[in-house]
Amino acid sequence: MKVVAFVAALLPLLRLVVLGWLDELGANPIEVITRSTGTWTMVLLWIALAITPVRHVTGWHQLVDLRRMAGLFAAFYGLLHLMTYVWFDQFFDWMAIGRDILKRPFITVGVAALLLMIPLAATSTDRWQRRLGTRGWLRLHRLAYPAALLAALHFVWLVKRDLTEPLVYAGILALLLVSRVPIALRRRARRAKVVRR
Amino acid sequence: MIIRPPADIAPSEITPLSVHARRRDLMRVVGAGIAGGLLGSGVATAAEPAATPLDGIVKGRFSTTDPQTSFKDATNYNNFYEFSTDKYSPAGMAERLRVRPWEVVVEGEVARPRTIGIEELLRQPREERIYRMRCVEGWSMVIPWVGFEFSRLARMVEPTANARFVEFITARQDTMPGINYGILDWPYAEGLRIDEAMHPLTIMAIGMYGQVMPNQNGAPIRLVVPWKYGFKSAKSIVRIRFTSKQPGTAWNKAAANEYGFYSNVNPEVDHPRWSQATERRIGEFRKRPTLMFNGYAEQVASLYTGMDLRKNF
Numbered sequence: 456m457k458v459v460a461f462v463a464a465l466l467p468l469l470r471l472v473v474l475g476w477l478d479e480l481g482a483n484p485i486e487v488i489t490r491s492t493g494t495w496t497m498v499l500l501w502i503a504l505a506i507t508p509v510r511h512v513t514g515w516h517q518l519v520d521l522r523r524m525a526g527l528f529a530a531f532y533g534l535l536h537l538m539t540y541v542w543f544d545q546f547f548d549w550m551a552i553g554r555d556i557l558k559r560p561f562i563t564v565g566v567a568a569l570l571l572m573i574p575l576a577a578t579s580t581d582r583w584q585r586r587l588g589t590r591g592w593l594r595l596h597r598l599a600y601p602a603a604l605l606a607a608l609h610f611v612w613l614v615k616r617d618l619t620e621p622l623v624y625a626g627i628l629a630l631l632l633v634s635r636v637p638i639a640l641r642r643r644a645r646r647a648k649v650v651r652r
Numbered sequence: 653m654i655i656r657p658p659a660d661i662a663p664s665e666i667t668p669l670s671v672h673a674r675r676r677d678l679m680r681v682v683g684a685g686i687a688g689g690l691l692g693s694g695v696a697t698a699a700e701p702a703a704t705p706l707d708g709i710v711k712g713r714f715s716t717t718d719p720q721t722s723f724k725d726a727t728n729y730n731n732f733y734e735f736s737t738d739k740y741s742p743a744g745m746a747e748r749l750r751v752r753p754w755e756v757v758v759e760g761e762v763a764r765p766r767t768i769g770i771e772e773l774l775r776q777p778r779e780e781r782i783y784r785m786r787c788v789e790g791w792s793m794v795i796p797w798v799g800f801e802f803s804r805l806a807r808m809v810e811p812t813a814n815a816r817f818v819e820f821i822t823a824r825q826d827t828m829p830g831i832n833y834g835i836l837d838w839p840y841a842e843g844l845r846i847d848e849a850m851h852p853l854t855i856m857a858i859g860m861y862g863q864v865m866p867n868q869n870g871a872p873i874r875l876v877v878p879w880k881y882g883f884k885s886a887k888s889i890v891r892i893r894f895t896s897k898q899p900g901t902a903w904n905k906a907a908a909n910e911y912g913f914y915s916n917v918n919p920e921v922d923h924p925r926w927s928q929a930t931e932r933r934i935g936e937f938r939k940r941p942t943l944m945f946n947g948y949a950e951q952v953a954s955l956y957t958g959m960d961l962r963k964n965f
Contacts, residue, residue: 481728481729481740482724482725482726482728482729482739482934482935483729483739483791483932483934485932486791486932543937544939546938546939551927554927555927558922559925559926559927560925561925612925613925615737615789616733616737616835616836616906616907617733617737617833617835619737619833
């Protein structure tokens with residue numbers, strides 16, 4: 456299962472490489488690459504966040520094995536997205552990039568979302584999990600929620616007029632977050648029972 | 653561990669009603685996104701459209717010597733919201749646009765209002781104008797238009813002294829799926845001050861690259877105002893109205909703080925959400941600086957003397 460997921464997660468990158476090679480990325484290739492890497496960052500982050508709710512609904516608990524990979528690939532595409540911007544959009548003009556981050560809210564939240572994902576990617580190993588302790592690690596990795604919310608906001612704020620697509624992503628994210636509430640409540644109730652005993 | 657829900661809100665209340673009512677289309681978008689995301693998309697299917705050559709074209713004034721954008725890019729990367737908000741879609745979708753019969757109603761503050769058949773407009777002497785085209789989104793092209801100056805059309809109807817503005821209105825057809833969405837206030841409308849409209853740079857284009865105007869580029873007749881952001885150059889025009897008052901324009905009505913009536917290309921006045929200082933010329937890798945009035949300052953700057961262009965953006 457892991458191998459299949461790994462290969463599947465590489466397909467979007469492979470598609471860009473192949474289309475780029477064939478010169479079939481359209482009139483504005485940089486825009487296509489920016490869009491595609493951004494989209495897949497969100498899709499993979501959404502998938503990582505969907506694993507717990509889906510596990511509880513379906514009882515398919517092995518899914519948790521895929522969560523780390525989804526999160527890491529989200530960070531991977533996120534960094535490609537950032538690199539496209541820094542390199543092909545601004546050509547390492549750090550002054551312009553700094554101004555953009557300060558002046559353009561959609562870039563501010565986009566960068567913030569990515570900054571939040573970096574410590575999560577860095578502490579994804581078993582060793583870090585042990586070092587931080589399960590509870591500490593879980594607490595840190597709750598940063599995935601604000602990262603996703605900021606990513607959704609980044610998308611909503613950048614479109615010129617047609618909000619359809621960003622709202623689809625925001626809607627699914629809202630659904631994922633809301634679906635966690637009963638799970639969290641149940642967990643809390645269970646813990647409370649244990650304490651009382 | 654408490655994960656707070658965003659209060660007690662039903663999903664239908666979070667989603668704007670207009671979007672909620674379109675949830676089936678949204679599902680289609682998601683479905684297409686999932687399917688199209690991995691397999692190619694419109695991007696990969698860009699094609700050279702069939703072209704019909706125009707004869708008797710003479711070289712016109714003001715043409716730039718900048719290298720021209722390829723015909724393929726200019727006909728596969730189009731903002732034509734009546735069809736789709738995706739720039740790669742109009743190339744295929746606009747095939748459905750009915751371009752015959754076609755009439756342009758010219759009315760308002762004129763001595764001789766007229767309904768002009770497209771055949772008569774196609775009979776006007778044609779000249780080629782190679783213009784830079786700068787989109788408000790930050791990309792640009794160089795396109796050899798074929799057409800005639802707007803002032804020629806104005807002379808056909810004799811504007812009166814009350815004519816201070818000109819309004820241009822795009823067709824609204826059942827061939828256009830985009831108009832079912834309230835993204836803009838349809839039909840698409842644009843406007844110019846009369847002196848801007850009568851400026852020799854302002855043309856009515858009936859073709860490009862020596863060919864009949866492709867549908868996705870605004871067939872059969874469109875406006876081209878090269879010193880303004882691309883959206884000012886309304887496509888597929890069916891009505892031209894000379895008015896005494898400044899007309900409302902589609903993008904200004906949609907977001908007045910982002911798109912002004914003038915919308916002159918100006919590297920010093922940023923869009924509220926992005927910089928306008930540079931642009932990506934389609935076909936080029938590095939970005940280039942955006943020029944004041946898109947490089948036509950010598951011709952048009954005098955139209956705006958004494959005006960605060962930051963306020964009148």
